[in-house]
Amino acid sequence: MPEQSSTPIRADFLVVANRLPVDRKTGPDGEPVWRTSPGGLVTALEPVMKRKGGAWIGWHGAPDETIDGFEHEGYRIVPVPLSTQDVEEFYEGFSNATLWPLYHDVVAPPKFHREWWDTYRDVNRRFAQAAAEVAADGATVWVQDYQLHLVPAMLRELRPDLRIGFFLHIPFPPQELFQQLPWRRQLIEGLLGADLIGFQLPGGAANFIRLAKRLSGVKASRDTIIAADGRTVLARAYPISIDADGFKALADDPEVKAEAAKLREDLGNPKTIFLGVDRLDYTKGLRQRIRAFGELFRDGQLDPNETVFLQVATPSRERVEEYRKLRDDIDLLVGRINSQVGEIGNPAIVYRHESYPRTSMAAMYSIADVMVVTPLRDGMNLVAKEYVACHESDDAALVLSEFAGAAKELKQAYHCNPHDLNGMKETILRATTDSRAARSRRMRALRHQVFAHQIDDWANDFLRDLGA
Numbered sequence: 001m002p003e004q005s006s007t008p009i010r011a012d013f014l015v016v017a018n019r020l021p022v023d024r025k026t027g028p029d030g031e032p033v034w035r036t037s038p039g040g041l042v043t044a045l046e047p048v049m050k051r052k053g054g055a056w057i058g059w060h061g062a063p064d065e066t067i068d069g070f071e072h073e074g075y076r077i078v079p080v081p082l083s084t085q086d087v088e089e090f091y092e093g094f095s096n097a098t099l100w101p102l103y104h105d106v107v108a109p110p111k112f113h114r115e116w117w118d119t120y121r122d123v124n125r126r127f128a129q130a131a132a133e134v135a136a137d138g139a140t141v142w143v144q145d146y147q148l149h150l151v152p153a154m155l156r157e158l159r160p161d162l163r164i165g166f167f168l169h170i171p172f173p174p175q176e177l178f179q180q181l182p183w184r185r186q187l188i189e190g191l192l193g194a195d196l197i198g199f200q201l202p203g204g205a206a207n208f209i210r211l212a213k214r215l216s217g218v219k220a221s222r223d224t225i226i227a228a229d230g231r232t233v234l235a236r237a238y239p240i241s242i243d244a245d246g247f248k249a250l251a252d253d254p255e256v257k258a259e260a261a262k263l264r265e266d267l268g269n270p271k272t273i274f275l276g277v278d279r280l281d282y283t284k285g286l287r288q289r290i291r292a293f294g295e296l297f298r299d300g301q302l303d304p305n306e307t308v309f310l311q312v313a314t315p316s317r318e319r320v321e322e323y324r325k326l327r328d329d330i331d332l333l334v335g336r337i338n339s340q341v342g343e344i345g346n347p348a349i350v351y352r353h354e355s356y357p358r359t360s361m362a363a364m365y366s367i368a369d370v371m372v373v374t375p376l377r378d379g380m381n382l383v384a385k386e387y388v389a390c391h392e393s394d395d396a397a398l399v400l401s402e403f404a405g406a407a408k409e410l411k412q413a414y415h416c417n418p419h420d421l422n423g424m425k426e427t428i429l430r431a432t433t434d435s436r437a438a439r440s441r442r443m444r445a446l447r448h449q450v451f452a453h454q455i456d457d458w459a460n461d462f463l464r465d466l467g468a
Contacts (some may be wrong), residue, residue: 009055009069009076009134010134010135010136010137010139011053011054011055011076011134011135011136011139012053012054012136012138012139012140013052013053013054013055013139013140013142013468014054014055014056014057014131014134014135014139014140014141014142015045015048015049015054015055015056015057015142015144016056016057016058016127016130016131016141016142016143016144016148016151017041017045017056017057017058017143017144017145017147017148018058018059018091018095018144018145018147018148019037019041019058019059019060019061020037020056020058020059020060020061020077020079021036021037021041021042021045021046021049021056021058021072021077022034022035022036022037022060022072022077023035023036023037023061024060024061024062034070034072034077036072036073041144041145041169043242043243043382043455044240044242044455044458044459045144045459046073047243047455047456047459048456048459048463049073049074049075050073050074050075052075053074053075054075054076054139055075055076055077055078055134056075056076056077056078057078057080057127057130057131057134058078058079058080059079059080059081059082060079063082063083063084063086063087064081064083064084065081066079066081067079067081076134078130078134080126080127080130082123085119086119086122086123089113089115089116089118089119089120090116090119090120090122090123090147091147092317092319092320093111093113093115093116093119093120094113094116094117094119094120095120095146095147096317096320097110097111097116097320097322098110098111098112098113098116098181099146099149100146100170100283101282101322102173102177102178102180102181103146103170103171103172103173103177104170104171104283104376104377104378105171105173105177105376105377105403106177107282107283107376107377108282108322110180112180112181112182114182117182117183120150121150121186124148124149124150124151124154124190125150125154127148127151128150128151128154128155128158129154129158131143131151131155131159132155132158132159135159135162137161138161138162138163139162139163140162140163140164140165140463140466140467140468141155141162141163141164141165142165142166142167142462142463142466142468143155143164143165143166143167143194144166144167144169145167145168145169145170146168146169146170148166149187149190149191150186150187150190151166151190151193152164152166152190152191152192152193152194153189153190153191153192153193154190154193155193156193156194157193163195163466163467163468164193164194164195164196165194165195165196165197165198165462165463165466165468166191166194166196166197166198167197167198167199167238167240167462168197168198168199168200168204168379169200169240169379169380170200170379171200171201171204171377171378171379171405172199172204172205172207172208173207174207175207175210175211175214178207178211179211184211184215185215185216188208188211188212188215188216189216191208192212192216192218192225192227192228192233194233195231195232195233195234195466195467196233196234196235196236196462196465196466197233197234197235197236198236198237198238198462199235199236199237199238200237200238200239200240200379200380200405201237201239201379201405201408202237204237205223205235205236205237208235209223209225209235212225212235216228223235223236234465236465238458238461238462239380239405239408239409239453239458240380240382240455240458241382241385241450241453241454241455241457241458242382242385242386242389242450242454242455243454243455243456244385244388244389244450244451244454245389245451245454247362247386247389247390248389248390250358250359250362250390251362251363251365251366251389251390251391251392252392253359253362255359256359256362256363256366257363257366259359259360259363260362260363260364260366260367263363263364263367264367267308267310267350268308268346270306270307270308271306271307272302272306272307272308272369272370272432273307273308273310273367273368273369273370274293274307274308274309274310274368274369274370274371274372274428275309275310275311275312275364275365275367275368275370275371275372275387276289276309276310276311276312276371276372276373276374277311277312277314277361277364277371277383278311278312278313278314278373278375278383279313279314279316280313280314280315280316280323280326280327280330280353281316281317281323281326282322282323282326282376283375283376283377283378284374284375284376284378285374285375285376285401285418286311286313286326286330287326287329287330287333288374288376288418288419288421288424289311289372289374289418289424290311290330290333290334290337290349291333291421292421292424292425292428293309293337293348293349293428294333294336294337294340294341294349295421295425296425296428296429297337297341297342297348297349298337298340298341301425301429302348302429302432304341304342304343304346304347304348305343305346307348308347308348308349308350309348309349309350309372310350310352310364310368311334311349311350311351311352312352312354312356312361312364313327313330313351313352313353314354314355314356315353315354315355327353330351330353331351331353334349334351337349361386362386362390365386365387365389365390365391366390366391366392368387368391368396369395369396369397369432370396370397370398370399370428370431370432371383371384371387371391371396371397371398371399372399372428373387373398373399373400373401373404373406374399374400374401374416374418374424375401375403375404375418376401376403376418376419377403377404378401378403378404378405378406379405380404380405380406381400381401381404381405381406382406384398384400384404384406384410384413385406385410385450388410388443388446388447388449388450389447389450389451391443393443394439394440394443394444395436395439395440395443396439396443397413397414397431397432397434397439397442397443398410398413398414398431398442398443398446399413399414399416399424399427399428399431400413400414400415400416401415401416401417401418402415402416402417403417403418409449409453410446410449410450411445411449412441412442412443412445412446412449413442413446414427414430414431414442415427416428
């Protein structure tokens with residue numbers, strides 16, 4: 001069991017996120033144990049927490065339950081309980097059925113419900129209060145992502161002595177979309193409670209500054225905003241990255257190499273392996289990508305006897321109607337394509353709707369000849385960078401949507417517009433048939449970019465500018 005403590009702690013560094021960085025598992029003795037979560041945010045921030053210590057505030061994942069805080073990997077876990085209604089209205093509702101689609105170019109229609117907004121505001125206040133209670137005098141607090149837009153201003157009101165940073169991991173939309181929100185001013189002013197607001201791309205920062213001037217009447221010059229209380233607020237881009245060295249070491253591990261060899265054999269040792277790895281989310285362009293591959297197989301441009309497309313779709317938000325519909329659509333689409341092309345026991349598309357550990361993902365990356373990352377909209381997309389870090393051979397290719405934030409950094413990928421099916425098909429074929437020299441030149445450039453800008457650089461740059 002983790003070490004419990006009822007003594008209040010005062011931390012000099014805090015991360016505040018919707019979820020805690022741990023998952024509860026059952027140990028060999030039947031007792032609950034807490035393991036580090038595999039998610040992208042945790043992967044990004046865990047090295048920072050281990051180095052700086054402090055506390056991580058968030059929900060532990062089970063509604064209608066209160067648990068005590070505990071120590072984990074050298075820092076403090078501070079749970080914030082949520083009820084079933086909170087999860088339905090704050091998380092599944094306002095966060096993921098209002099903000100998520102709105103911030104992703106309205107790929108799905110956002111829903112605006114006053115009850116969801118009320119709960120979102122109440123839950124944000126609870127997170128702010130938890131941070132105020134735990135933070136030491138003059139502490140640094142780093143608030144994460146779209147679920148907690150209001151926390152910076154609420155925390156500023158409770159604890160004006162704190163240094164407060166906020167980072168948005170998803171895109172920030174243009175004025176024309178953001179202004180659909182009935183609570184647009186409140187969200188902007190919530191973020192203005194921070195000293196530093198980070199975005200994935202300069203365009204997101206620019207969108208925010210324009211909206212802050214329009215909706216809150218603040219003065220701004222370039223990346224500097226003068227808030228209503230006279231504070232200076234910075235809004236800048238900090239493209240997030242990965243622990244590239246760690247992923248490479250993982251891919252080089254003998255057990256991972258053995259798993260990769262077995263996976264290639266299980267797939268029938270094809271000449272070419274295409275790989276897609278995504279959360280099952282309507283922003284990831286799964287329908288378009290699978291249709292494109294279906295047409296390439298159907299028209300004989302890809303040979304199912306020599307080629308396999310392996311698509312991993314990690315389960316996501318399965319209680320939300322849009323996601324259930326997407327899951328059913330993808331199941332039907334893959335089944336129809338495989339019934340038309342390929343052979344019994346040798347499907348053209350191998351589809352896996354399940355979660356895999358990092359070791360298995362590294363094995364998949366290492367055997368994929370072409371990685372296909374084609375979201376309709378994405379803040380960054382770390383899968384693209386993970387592939388580059390894990391794949392040893394230069395004779396490989398990354399097909400990347402121009403609407404992924406990563407496209408701004410990974411300029412030597414084969415870029416495509418996922419809304420243009422014919423164009424995407426042409427890009428996939430080009431990535432497959434380009435000369436070895438061309439592919440190798442691109443892959444070396446991608447590898448240089450990924451290894452030169454790693455997760456520690458992202459965190460250090462942000463915290464330096466925050467004055468932490």
